[in-house]
Amino acid sequence: MNEADALERACRQHRGRVLATLIRLFGSFDAAEEAFQDAVVAALTRWPRDGVPHEPAAWLLVTARNRALDRIRREGRRADKELAGEAPWLRAGPVDPADVVAEADALSVPDDRLRLIFTCCHPALAVDAQVALTLRTLGGLTTTEVAHAYLVPEATMAQRIVRAKAKIAGAGIPYAVPAREALPERLGAVLQVVYLVFNEGYSATAGEELVRHELCGEAIRLGRLLVELVPDEPEVAGLLALMLLHDARRSTRVDDDGSLVRLGDQDRSAWDRDQIADGVRLVETAMSARRIGRYQVEAAIAALHAEAPTSDATDWPQIAALYGVLHRLAPSPVIVLNRAVAVAMAEGPLRGLRLVDQVAGDPSLERLHLYHATRGHLLAELGRRADAAVAYERALALAGTTAEQDLLRARLADLRA
Amino acid sequence: MRYMLLIYSDPSSYATMTEEDGARMMGEYFAFTQAIVESGEFLAGDPLQGIDTATTVRVRGGQRTTTDGPFAETKEVLGGYYLVDCADLDRALELATKIPHVRNGSVEVRPLQELGQA
Numbered sequence: 001m002n003e004a005d006a007l008e009r010a011c012r013q014h015r016g017r018v019l020a021t022l023i024r025l026f027g028s029f030d031a032a033e034e035a036f037q038d039a040v041v042a043a044l045t046r047w048p049r050d051g052v053p054h055e056p057a058a059w060l061l062v063t064a065r066n067r068a069l070d071r072i073r074r075e076g077r078r079a080d081k082e083l084a085g086e087a088p089w090l091r092a093g094p095v096d097p098a099d100v101v102a103e104a105d106a107l108s109v110p111d112d113r114l115r116l117i118f119t120c121c122h123p124a125l126a127v128d129a130q131v132a133l134t135l136r137t138l139g140g141l142t143t144t145e146v147a148h149a150y151l152v153p154e155a156t157m158a159q160r161i162v163r164a165k166a167k168i169a170g171a172g173i174p175y176a177v178p179a180r181e182a183l184p185e186r187l188g189a190v191l192q193v194v195y196l197v198f199n200e201g202y203s204a205t206a207g208e209e210l211v212r213h214e215l216c217g218e219a220i221r222l223g224r225l226l227v228e229l230v231p232d233e234p235e236v237a238g239l240l241a242l243m244l245l246h247d248a249r250r251s252t253r254v255d256d257d258g259s260l261v262r263l264g265d266q267d268r269s270a271w272d273r274d275q276i277a278d279g280v281r282l283v284e285t286a287m288s289a290r291r292i293g294r295y296q297v298e299a300a301i302a303a304l305h306a307e308a309p310t311s312d313a314t315d316w317p318q319i320a321a322l323y324g325v326l327h328r329l330a331p332s333p334v335i336v337l338n339r340a341v342a343v344a345m346a347e348g349p350l351r352g353l354r355l356v357d358q359v360a361g362d363p364s365l366e367r368l369h370l371y372h373a374t375r376g377h378l379l380a381e382l383g384r385r386a387d388a389a390v391a392y393e394r395a396l397a398l399a400g401t402t403a404e405q406d407l408l409r410a411r412l413a414d415l416r417a
Numbered sequence: 418m419r420y421m422l423l424i425y426s427d428p429s430s431y432a433t434m435t436e437e438d439g440a441r442m443m444g445e446y447f448a449f450t451q452a453i454v455e456s457g458e459f460l461a462g463d464p465l466q467g468i469d470t471a472t473t474v475r476v477r478g479g480q481r482t483t484t485d486g487p488f489a490e491t492k493e494v495l496g497g498y499y500l501v502d503c504a505d506l507d508r509a510l511e512l513a514t515k516i517p518h519v520r521n522g523s524v525e526v527r528p529l530q531e532l533g534q535a
Contacts, residue, residue: 124506171528172418174505182507 003047010056011040012140016225018061019137020112023119024175026068029137029165036060038067058104065107113138114177114229121190122173129164130193136161138225139218149215150200187230191239191295194222198243202250216247227282237286238296244279245302248272259410260403264311276306294330297322316346333365337374349381369398373408380415389415419460419502419529420509425493426522428467445517453501453512462499493522500529 015036022032039060053059120133132150135141141149147157167173178186201215223240230236252266283299301322308314323339336359344352356375365371376391389412396408431439453459473484496518503509506526513524 122506124510171526172420172505172509174507176505176507178507 003052004044006052006056007040007043007047010043010052010060014057014060015140016116016138017057017113018064020116021061021108022064022068024109024112024115025065025107027175029168031068032064035064035068035071038071039064042067053100055101055104058101061104061107062100111177113225115175117190117226117229118177118186119168119173119175121186121193122168123186123189124171124173125164125167127193127196129160129167130189131196132157132160133164134193134222135197135218139222141214141218145214149212187233187236190226191235194219194226195239195243195295197222198246202246213250216243216250219243220247234286234289234291235293235295237282238293238299241279241282241286242295242299242302244275244282245299245306248275248279248306254403258403258406260407262407263305268309271306276303279303280307292325292329294326297326297329301326311345314345316342320346333359333362333368334370337368337370340378341374344378344381349378353378353382367398369395369400369404369408371395372398373411376411380411385415418505418509419500419531420506421527421529422499422501422509422513422516423495423525423527424497424499424516424518424522425525426496426518427492428494428496429492430521442517449515449517450499452515453499458501458503458508458512460500460502462497464497465495468494496522 018039019032019036022035023029026032026035042063043056043060047053116138117134120137121130125133132146135146135149136143143158143161144154146161147154150157197215198219201212201217201219220240220243223236223243226236227240249263249266249271251272252268252270253261255261279299280303283296283303286296287300301319304315304319304322320339320342323335323342327335327339337356340352340355343355353375356371356378359365372391372395376388376395379385379388379391392408392412392415396405396412399405399408434442450459450462468486468488471486473487475482475484499512499516501509501512503512506528509526509528513519513526516524518524
């Protein structure tokens with residue numbers, strides 16, 4: 001194997017794990033990142049010479065710790081008594097390569113990555129900053145990649161991350177797993193960040209490209225990590241199931257010309273059946289705990305879609321009922337719209353349109369292209385072509401991405417044909 | 418770490434408050450203060466007199482101007498504070514949640530800048 005590739009892969013894969021431990025040891029994000037960077041530089045010269053170590057993560061962790069130790073001694077950054085006593089990791093000298101795994105085990109604590117997640121997603125940080133920090137420290141993304149994914153200049157993203165780290169240090173945000181009573185609220189913030197990352201990848205709110213795969217992949221990776229770290233919270237598994245089920249349809253959502261394809265028109269034979277089976281299994285297990293939550297319900301809806309052989313053969317009454325449950329758990333105008341579509345499929349377009357019209361006049365809904373697109377669709381189904389065209393025109397004026405606009409133009413063309 | 422818990426509230430809410438509600442709130446403040454004195458986290462804390470007693474001083478170009486006020490745009494004004502010394506931000510936020518005015522006003526949590534630190 002090529003050492004440069006191996007190093008790049010090891011860095012991406014293990015960065016979060018190694019950083020999590022270093023941050024706890026050093027009590028500082030910046031010192032941890034500096035030490036990690038030192039270890040990467042060391043690997044660049046050592047790996048081509050000595051070969052890639054069997055446990056790259058352990059090697060990187062121990063090397064980073066040793067480099068930090070060298071730096072501290074050289075720069076005299078800490079008092080001697082501190083070197084001698086309080087921080088046990090400072091006592092250990094450089095280790096024999098044969099002992100590197102044992103040494104890394106002794107330095108790590110299983111909760112390290114969980115601490116890091118909860119710190120990066122602390123509600124005292126702005127949501128933008130939570131997302132950026134999570135992708136940068138826990139995910140394998142570089143600042144350049146995070147900036148690119150969110151279509152902001154690299155300097156802006158770097159600034160956002162620097163500011164977040166400064167607040168963690170300055171405001172005394174603890175590097176800790178929250179106490180049990182605070183856990184539901186804090187876990188909610190973590191899940192929200194992961195889902196935001198996924199959604200930005202799955203249906204980009206801006207730009208030419210409709211799906212940004214690297215963000216979906218990163219969100220799923222974070223979701224798997226959370227399931228591993230917090231196995232007894234059904235909403236965590238629910239979120240992973242939801243992301244897997246959506247992502248299984250990824251390749252069929254956009255056609256060769258880059259246009260958005262509606263669920264009913266997607267090529268179901270191209271959906272990833274193994275991933276769907278994984279998602280279904282996860283959501284069924286999660287729901288058996290009988291502690292329902294929005295992610296589990298959304299995953300159950302996605303599972304019904306994913307398992308249906310055709311759009312018409314979908315269990316629409318069940319989907320409509322699940323949207324009803326979802327609306328009670330987390331009320332939102334978009335859920336009302338989705339429920340209306342499901343009701344229309346189950347009971348006819350007129351029943352669907354009545355539901356949509358019940359929420360008309362809500363200003364936040366009026367600004368949503370989905371509201372007008374849904375009305376347009378239901379009106380067209382009812383044969384009210386002129387009204388449908390007016391609704392589609394409004395939707396077109398509000399749609400954010402090129403692909404959404406193309407889809408609406410195609411609907412309008414169908415109406416006028 | 419030391420944190421300043423700045424209590425913002427709408428002074429007009431006192432006018433509509435019943436005597437009973439006022440007494441209950443006083444009791445809650447007393448109990449909260451008592452609790453953080455006992456836990457050793459209390460450093461200082463006081464209610465402030467109303468905004469109509471406030472005076473703002475500025476020096477511009479060596480010239481001092483003194484004005485009545487501030488008269489804030491917002492209804493909520495700084496009405497009191499606690500200075501606490503506690504473990505971390507999570508504990509400070511937990512303490513802020515127990516301040517009675519958090520339910521109808523808001524509490525801003527600000528870490529103190531320790532001298533000698535950036």
